[in-house]
Each structure stands twice: as C-alpha cells, then as structure tokens.
Amino acid sequence: MTTVHNAEPVALDMVAPLEPARFRDEVAAAVRGGARLSAWFHHQGRLWAALARDEAGEIQLACAPVQGSYPALTPRCAQAHWFERELFEDSGIRPEGHPGLKPIRSGTADFFRVEGEEIHEVAVGPVHAGVIEPGHFRFQCHGEDVLHLEISLGYQHRGVEAMLAGGPDRRTIHVVETLAGDTSAGHGAAYCQAVEALSGARVSARAMALRGVALELERLANHAGDLGALANDVGYLPTASFCGRIRGDFLNMTALLCGSRFGRGLLRPGGVGFDAEAGLRRELLRRLDEALRDAAGAVELLWKSESVMARFEGAGTLAAESCLELGLVGPAARAAGLDRDVRHDFPHGVYAFAQIPVSTARTGDVFARAYVRWLELQRSAAFVRDLLEHLPQGRLRAETGPLAAERICVSLVEGWRGEICHVAVTDGQGRFSRYKVVDPSFHNWFGLAAAMRGQPISDFPLCNKSFNLSYCGHDL
Template identity: 40%
Template sequence: MISLQVQNNQPFRIDEIPFLNKSDFVDSVSEGLSNGFRMIGLFPADKNVTHKIISLLIDPDFSSIHITGGEFPKDKLEFESFANQYPQTNYFECELAENYGYEPIGHPWLRPVRKQNIILGNKPYQFYKLEGDEVHEVAVGPIHAGVIEPGHFRFQCHGELVYHLEINLGYQHRGVEAMMLDTKNNQRVVLSESITGDTVIGHTYAHCSVIESLTDTQISLRAQVIRSVAEEFERIAMHLSGLGGVANDVGLAIVSSSYGRLRTLVINSLALLCGSRFGRGLFIYGGVRFDFNDENVKQIISNLEIVRKDVSAINKFLFSSTGALTRFENTGIVNKDIAQQIGLVGMAARSSGIETDARINYPYGAYRYFPVSLITLPSGDVFARARLRALEIDESLRFIFEQMENLSDGEIKSDVGSANPRSGIVSIVEGWRGEIVHIAFTDSEGKIIQYKIKDPSFNNWYGLSLALRKTAISDFPLCNKSFDLSYAGHDL
C-alpha cells in the first residue's frame, strides 16, 4: 500500500503524507485493510480543507502506523464504502459523513454518531425494527436507572431474547475536539483531563505526548516512570470498580463492597501523590508536577500491600462461586473472529483472544524499558472480561511495586518549546479500557489545526451490541458492566 509509515509518538511533516486521487486512495486503504491492519482514524488533516482526508491504519506486527491521504473533487465528497468488506471501518465512515458531509457509497448502516436528529442520505434516521408476531421493542434512556452517564438503547426482542440492540449516543457531546483548537495551552491539559473522568491519566498522557512530540521535548526517565505508575494506579482502580460492578449485578454484595473498599485505597494513594483521587493536576507538558518522596512512597506501598493481599482472597471467592460463574460463563459472547472484524480494542479484545495492548504493540514512555506482560483469554464472554481484569490487576501491582522500589533519580520536568510547523503526530496510549489515540496537525505557524481523539469506547460499543444477540435481556446489565464503556469518551 502507498502510505507514510510512522511509529507511535514519532513526529512527521504533513508534506510527507502521499495524497492520492480517489480511486488510488480507496485501493491503497483496501490493501492495508486486507493485510489485517486496523483503522484508527479517517478525517481531514486540516479541519477547513475538507476535500483532503487521511486514513490511519495500524499494523500491530510491525508497530507501525500507515498514513494515506486522499484528495477528492470539492463538489463530490464520496467514495466506495469499505465497510461491507471490513466492518471495522463502519463507524469511522459514519463519523466522516456526519462531521464533513462525505457520502460513503453503499455503506451498510449509515447512522448518527453524536448529533441528534440529523438527516443522512435525504431522510431522518430510523432505528432498526424487528417485525413479526410476539416481538417487542424495549427503549431505555437517555437517563438510566442509576448514577451513570446518558445513552439511548433500543432492544428488539422476541420473548426474553434480544435479537438486535441499537445504541444511540451523543448526549454527552461537549465539543472537546473543537475546543482543543481554540483554547490556550493552559486550558488544554484541564480539557484533556475532562474527556472522560474515569480515564484522566490515560487521556492526559496521550495529550501531553502529542504536545511533547510536536515540540521535540525529551522527558526524563523518572517522569516517565511516574506517569506509567499513575496509569497503572488508574487501571487497578477502575478494574476494581468494574469487578465490583459485575459482582453487584450477580447479587454478591459482600464481594462488591470489598472491591469498592480496595478501590478507595488505590485512588487515595493517587491523592497522596498528586492531591486528586483521579490524578488531576499530575500531568504537565514536559513531565509531571508531583514527585514521589519517602513519606508518600511509604504510605502508598502500605496501601498497595493491603490491596495485593485482600484482592486475591476476594477474587478467589468471586471466581469460585457457582452462582456467579453460572451467570458469567457463556453470557454475552463475542468470539475472536467477530472481535477482529469489528476492530475491538483493549481489554474487551484481549478477552476475545486478540493479542493487542498498546503498551506492548506500540510501546511508549516507560513501557519501552520496563515491559508488561500481555494477558489474553479465549472465551470472549462475561467471564473472560471479568477474569481478565482480575489478572491485569495482579500484573499492574507487580509493575508498580517493581518501579517504586527502583525509582531512578532525575528532574521531573523538562522545558517545552514551540510546536513544529506543518507537522503531525499520532500518540497511542493503553488506558485501562483500551487503546486511546490522540492525533494532531499544525499549520505553518505551529498552531494546531486539527485534533482528533479516539477513545476505546468508539470501537467497543458495537461489540456490546453484538454481545447481546441471542442473549437474555435480563443479562444486559451484566454484559454492559463487563464492557464498562465510556459515554463521555465516545461523545467527546
């Protein structure tokens, strides 16, 4: 395929991207997709020049990112949809159509991504509807029964069984990507902390890496390690929260509250480091703001010792409870083949047996020197998605203990210069939910002219839809919690 090949966090010049005509662009991207690459972006490199788009595909085997440009006639923004052959591109094409008025010809399921009541292809969007005797529709949301974010779900059911679940989002749309262009430097870090409040570290890490790469800033090893340790804190905390959620959904109150207690210890440890239970304020361009010292390290280690000791007892109870296992096993299955076709990422993909983890496939920061182990489980059901999180907690604890005992000396902040002109950057971070991608381009003065964010939820919501097929509607809460997806991260 014709493309510019770069690595994670490797800056490149916009002029290096090959811009092809429509048919060459479609051929080249199709070739990449047929090689098993996965799409991470499809949008114009300059927000105001909409007839020139770029496709970004990632090749997990060679840790590379393939960028191909396509130039379209200004009055004819259309191309043959890739989605019939490669379902993973489906949602990216919907997003391109919604944001920039493109028409993917022959697209199997053009639907709104974030905007409500939009007209696609001359008619208002209609939900899929199951017809026949004794079929019924269940509509839920946007406001759900609990303290959670809004989204609308349509279940097409026959009796107890769900035949189709359609998920309609966008209620949380705050315009984060547009604001990234207009706001000042001091606002952008705060903004990236608010993309999803449960993945503060993950998104802020990706955003800071974008700016640091654009400005050729080197980060000290100590700062990189602190960043990674914070990221693992976040992973442990949210995995504990998710396991508490699935335990609660199968009625094991004591397990749920025990996980909740441990999560408090973990996020309070993060507050000992940086003052915020979610890691807000920790990241700055060029490094981190807060450092480990003898006092906070001692307290954090003692907190984590409790977590390490107790979590194994709680896991043992949950995963040997017949009642829980009956609910978990063979519920909400997404097999490896389907998971690959729709481009699942992160822990949901690993639970379907796909070997993908940005910390390993596209290593960045401290993970380049101190690798983590890849964990996968084959079954793709609720059990796998829960068990995987328990295993990842152990691995993250190992990483944190190892790093905190061997912290290297050094400054934690570096100076940051101005951004390179007409440059681009792709930054990939493995948040606790999965692959976070931030992509930015600058103009001839170094001002950011395009900023794209892809939360793992953007890929994985469709996985939840498919997991529900031929599954009892009463198992929806359990399946939903096992995927544990973000609304705010999807809606942006």
C-alpha cells in the first residue's frame, strides 16, 4: 500500500498492484486495525481502495487488477457492502460471496421480506409528503415495531461521475456545486483541493481563510435548520419556527459574501471568487453575533423541554461499535463517541493553521445527534468569528495551470454531514480519466436503516431527520 496525505497527489505507477486475494486481505486487515474505507472503485481494469487512518492522519492507497469477479471484501469488512454493490452495478464486476448483491441506484423489486402472519409491510416514497428529495423506504413491521428497514435510492441519479470524467471543463465546477446542492462549499472545497494539488497551485492564506468561513457558514446554516426540523418532528413549534428563520440568517451571510445563499461561485480552483473587505467583515460579525444569540435562545428550549427530551432520548440509538463497523462519518458517528472529523484528522487549508475542537456525545441516539449539532454550531461560530477578525492578507485567486498527468489524488473535506471524499485520477494529458465522489451520505444511509431496528415506525421521521442525509449526493 502507498501512504499519502490529504490532497497529496501520487504517480499512478507508484501504487504497486497487489494480487486480488492479497489486496482483499490487506484492506480487511487495515480496517480491522482502525482504518476506514473512504473510497472503493473500479478504474481501467483495476480495483482501487482509499483507506483513511484517522489517528495517523494518513491515507493508504491500494489497487489490484480485476477481471469479471474477485473475492468479496464484505464478509470480512461490513463497511464495504455498499461500495461493492455500487461497483457491481457500475462495472458488472462481481464480488463473489457478497451477501446481498443488489443495485443501489437503479431500483430493486427484490426487497428483503420478513414472513409471518402478523407481519406487515409499509412502503413510502419515492415522492414524499414534504418538500424533499425522492427515495423509497420499505419497512417490515410487527405492529408498531420496525423489524427491518430497507432503503432504496437512485431516483436522483444524474450521471455526475460520468460527466466529471474528461474534465475539468467549464461545466465541472457547476456540477460539483450542485452535486449535493446543500453542500456546495463542501464539495467545492474537495474539488478545488484536488485541482490545486494536481496543478501545483498555491492558495493564499486569505483565500484559505475565506474558504473556512464558507464551509463553517454552510455547517451553521444546516445545523440550525436541522435542529429546527427535529423540533418540528416532535411537534415543538417554537424552536421549529425560530430555527427555520435562523438558518436563513446564516444563508444570507453567505449571500453577503458571494450573492448566493448556497455559496455558489465562492470557491474556485486557486482560491475564492469574492473578497470580504473590512466593512463586509464588520457586517458579517454583527450578524453572526445576532444569529448565534437567537440560536441559543431557540435551541436551549429543546434541552429544557421534557416533552422534547422524552422523544429525543433513546430514539434511534446506534452504538459506537455499529458506527465503527458500518464506517459512519460526521455528526452521526460523533454522536456515538467516535471522534472522527476530517478538520482535525486530515487538516488541509485553513484547518492546518487554526484548530476547531471535535464535538462528540456518547449516547448515539436522536438526542446525541441533535446535541452534537448544537456543540458544532457554537464552535463553528467561534471559528468564523476568529477568521473574520484576523483575516490574513493575500491574493484572492492563484492561476491553476494544467494538471499533472497520470496521477491519483485523494481529497478529503469535513462537510456538514461528514467526510467528503473526492478521488481524481488523471490521464496522460492531465484530464480526469476518473473522478470518484463519495458523499458522507453514502456511508450513512445504512446507519439510518440500522438505527431503525426495533424502533416504533412513528419515530422514523424523527430518526431520518436526525441523520438528514442527501439523496442526490448518494445517487450522483
């Protein structure tokens, strides 16, 4: 295996191919030893794995030649199960011995079924009751209790990876920004990091800091929105109403920077598209303080309301062991006590210079996932304040030249949902021959299904919101 750091390209021929069975053994052993499977894909006759070693801050790359089939990793490493299904669907290569080989994006009629006289099945979606993306949920229930939930996605599949191959071109950044439209800064940052690393461009301290502001404002807006939505799902309307608006206050701060509430146009390869002059920074700081004060007033109500806590506590519990085994990322993993956070473990850009504490909880239930968001919201606000008060000098945007040929580069960013992983592979001309995207939702959807086991089905909206995963980010 070849060891690299976050956004550090390596020549393709530096990663020596392993024999397939040994490849599987080494990847399984690495995961047993504490590594996470960040990416797993097929490219030009080879299987590739990117393993994140959180404690060492290192990424291990491995590859193996493959034709037709190979011995599946899943029986030895549960977190590979979704990746291997994706691989089979995309390339037709069969992981022999995979226990549930079904497509993940083109729908299935072959749902897991529980048989029995008193068992009933509930089907929800793809079109849901709210203003929300489509997906299908199939519950096997005994009375109120969910024995099993199968999540069937793919309705949002737009062919993102196929579009990105052959780039970069003038459409690339817009596809990246809409890959999961609520994570434009997150995916934008992962893409920019990869392009800069491959072209040798040096990003100024100022541009790095402004990217940090963009990423944390995105987290602030979404965490505030999620806390409001969680309140809404237990019928606690004061916090639901307040947070719905406060989320908008954070979005409007991003719009103050770049004109777009979703940060479109703010991150560009080489730096940022917009500056924050002194006057603008003062206004942002004023709004930040106000929004944080309002958020505190709204969110603290939750923890003090017994009716809310009675619904939050003990709902949809996922133990740390399950999160580890399934390879969960982001607030969902941190809520169970796993202290994984790309900003801390693989710091790049501004996070290499300014630290942000990792927020964890222990109980792994809806309450913990909500409370981690509240902790992160406060810490992100403090971080943004610090960046804006001490914004370094530097040019906004450096030129990015042609990309180095025949390289592979893994770029990690902690998006508001968790680890975003982009793997860029270039051809002999420095074009992307493969651009692999792993949205945090890819890791976490199965976590939601696992969290629902043994729960009352009426708690599903609440559990679902406590994960709040992306459909389009998964479906690509």
